[in-house]
Amino acid sequence: MEEKDLELCRFIFKKDALKRQVAANALASFTMLKEESRGFLENFTQLKNEQYAASPINLRYSDKGEMEFSLSFSSDVLMFSLHSNVFEFSRNHAVMQTPYVKEDKERSYCGVIHIYNFLADSIEYGRENDLGYLIGRVFINKENHYFIEGKQELGLFYTGFGSSVFDRQAAGKLLRDAMRYSANFDLLTPPYDEIKDVTVGDVQEEWAYKKMTTGKRLGFQFKADRQ
Secondary structure, three states: OOHHHHHHHHHHHHHHHHHHHHHHHHHHHHHHHHHHHHHHHHHHHHHHHHHOOOOOOOEEEEEOOOOEEEEEEOOEEEEEEEEEEEEOOOOOOHHHHOHHHHHOHHHHOEEEEEEEEEEHHHHHOOOOOOOOEEEEEEEEOOOOEEEEEEOOOOOOOHHHOOOOEOOHHHHHHHHHHHHHHHHHOOOOOOOHHHHOOOOHHHHHHHHHHOOOOOOOOOOOOOHHHHO
């Protein structure tokens, strides 16, 4: 084999091994999130039976395969999704400027877990145009170090990337922080002047095709919202 081909082959094998390690770490982290969710479900159910038996609220866990699961509670749904690919950050991203990544560029390759918040009614009534919100995404690298980009309640500083290990404790904290944030992220009515004018045709068409978009910060999408 020529030297140039040997060098290329070695590069391909090395890069593939790196990405496989990152993907394995991300999957293991995602599995921990699933286990923490099932454990929380057991605790929630026990507390409800003991102290809140009259409450209609239930917490539901739904496993949608190796890379997706959801938790439904009260008026909210949290969807957790593990991306099948491994990513690197752009050279302008803040994490690329940290001493941790500058010391070893391979540390910038990460698997990604996305966390979305939806209204429970959006799922139950099949309102396909309703909006969900990405409230956080978790990046996990070859050393099982991680950081979170997201809302202030969930996010960590990039400087913690080199020391924060995604373990069972981290998974439990992330799950509970995401649930608390979603419960506090309330549905707001849109400004009155933005929705005061609506035709009969608009309303009939919206209900007929379930296009009346609802989001926690947008309210119902009438004609005035689309102009």
